[in-house]
Amino acid sequence: MKEQVLWCLAYMDLKELDKKYIAGTYNRFPVEIVSGKGSAVYDEKGERYIDMGSGIGVTSFGIADDGWIGAVTAQLGAVQHTSNLYYTEPCAKLAEMLCTRTGMKKVFFSNSGAEANECAIKAARKYAAEKKGEDFFTIVTLENSFHGRTLTTLAATGQDKFHSLFRPLTPGFIAVPANDAGALRSVAEKEKIAGIMIECIQGEGGVNPLERGFVTEIEKLCREHDIILMVDEVQTGNGRTGKLYSYMNYGIEPDVVSTAKGLGGGLPLGATMLGEKVKDIFGFGDHGSTFGGNPVCCAGALNVLGRIDEKLLAEVREKSGYIFGELQGSPGIESVTGMGLMIGIKTSRPAAEVVRDCMEKHVLCLTAKDKVRLLPALNIPMELLKEAVSVIKEAAAKE
Numbered sequence: 186m187k188e189q190v191l192w193c194l195a196y197m198d199l200k201e202l203d204k205k206y207i208a209g210t211y212n213r214f215p216v217e218i219v220s221g222k223g224s225a226v227y228d229e230k231g232e233r234y235i236d237m238g239s240g241i242g243v244t245s246f247g248i249a250d251d252g253w254i255g256a257v258t259a260q261l262g263a264v265q266h267t268s269n270l271y272y273t274e275p276c277a278k279l280a281e282m283l284c285t286r287t288g289m290k291k292v293f294f295s296n297s298g299a300e301a302n303e304c305a306i307k308a309a310r311k312y313a314a315e316k317k318g319e320d321f322f323t324i325v326t327l328e329n330s331f332h333g334r335t336l337t338t339l340a341a342t343g344q345d346k347f348h349s350l351f352r353p354l355t356p357g358f359i360a361v362p363a364n365d366a367g368a369l370r371s372v373a374e375k376e377k378i379a380g381i382m383i384e385c386i387q388g389e390g391g392v393n394p395l396e397r398g399f400v401t402e403i404e405k406l407c408r409e410h411d412i413i414l415m416v417d418e419v420q421t422g423n424g425r426t427g428k429l430y431s432y433m434n435y436g437i438e439p440d441v442v443s444t445a446k447g448l449g450g451g452l453p454l455g456a457t458m459l460g461e462k463v464k465d466i467f468g469f470g471d472h473g474s475t476f477g478g479n480p481v482c483c484a485g486a487l488n489v490l491g492r493i494d495e496k497l498l499a500e501v502r503e504k505s506g507y508i509f510g511e512l513q514g515s516p517g518i519e520s521v522t523g524m525g526l527m528i529g530i531k532t533s534r535p536a537a538e539v540v541r542d543c544m545e546k547h548v549l550c551l552t553a554k555d556k557v558r559l560l561p562a563l564n565i566p567m568e569l570l571k572e573a574v575s576v577i578k579e580a581a582a583k584e
């Protein structure tokens with residue numbers, strides 16, 4: 186482990202400082218992370234933890250990955266920011282790579298998942314306004330979804346617990362139950378719909394993959410009614426599910442794909458990919474972002490995305506198979522859901538307790554609703570994965 190000399194506050198002092206000056210939105214785990222390499226992270230005492238969360242699916246190749254650091258620091262030494270008033274190469278190259286690998290046509294860059302979804306919604310609304318009339322503004326999303334924390338993406342989020350005390354939210358959103366094609370069809374036939382936004386695997390909602398037939402029906406409905414099909418790949422994207430984007434597991438062709446989290450490998454970057462129908466929907470001034478497409482973030486993302494090739498994706502699927510094989514039917518585990526390295530574990534004990542016990546054994550896991558959630562780095566070494574899975578199994582089996 187490298188010597189850590191940047192910061193020197195004692196852990197208890199840090200905890201106090203954080204509590205005093207940081208807005209109270211985060212209930213942090215009692216761990217300070219000071220360094221790491223790949224899927225191993227170290228606390229202030231130099232103790233090692235296995236990272237099964239990768240910063241909520243962000244550090245695609247783990248902490249302090251050499252390839253990513255090389256790409257980022259080279260760009261950092263050249264130019265760190267220009268604004269979108271000028272051309273920069275990493276941004277254009279990344280857009281090309283995203284389009285080449287998905288068949289989408291153009292990209293708008295932003296800084297986060299919520300912003301990537303905001304852009305998707307603006308694209309759908311403008312398309313519908315021009316094509317069908319300005320009263321076709323409604324966006325349909327699914328119950329139990331999660332699309333972000335801005336007031337518009339909160340409106341898109343089909344979970345009431347995020348809404349209370351923040352109303353009024355942006356109007357024009359309807360949530361229908363997941364996997365209920367009949368309900369969706371009746372809404373689409375009654376309302377004036379601009380777009381439908383889905384996560385193929387609901388992440389924050391508890392790692393629930395949508396049923397294949399339902400997703401196919403959504404695509405069909407969108408084609409019949411000229412509705413923009415938006416897939417939120419913020420969490421599921423960039424190799425997470427064992428395909429480059431999760432919609433590729435379902436054989437559909439979305440009109441808009443939004444992504445963020447793992448794309449930047451640890452730096453903030455959102456992307457909204459526009460398909461054939463909406464590729465030219467935005468003109469000068471229709472949308473924008475000061476930081477969006479920042480050359481340092483894009484240089485890092487080019488490195489990350491370039492390495493998510495068929496070989497890596499096969500490894501992701503193989504490791505996924507290992508995790509499912511080990512955990513399914515294991516004592517204290519009621520179900521295992523998800524795809525690739527996006528996994529939800531329903532435990533008999535409360536998920537928060539299992540996660541706490543894992544942390545005491547130096548394995549960092551996440552929760553999603555009532556489940557333990559795993560989002561390890563895509564390249565997590567097999568030895569570390571085995572060690573982590575055995576700790577999780579033991580914690581789940583505890584009486």
Ligand SMILES: *Cc1c(COP(=O)(O)O)cnc(C)c1O
Nearest residue numbers: 297298299331332333388419420
């Ligand atoms: C995390 C997440 C978001 C929000 O992303 P931010 O970068 O936090 O704004 C949106 N949609 C999904 C599916 C997510 O998992």
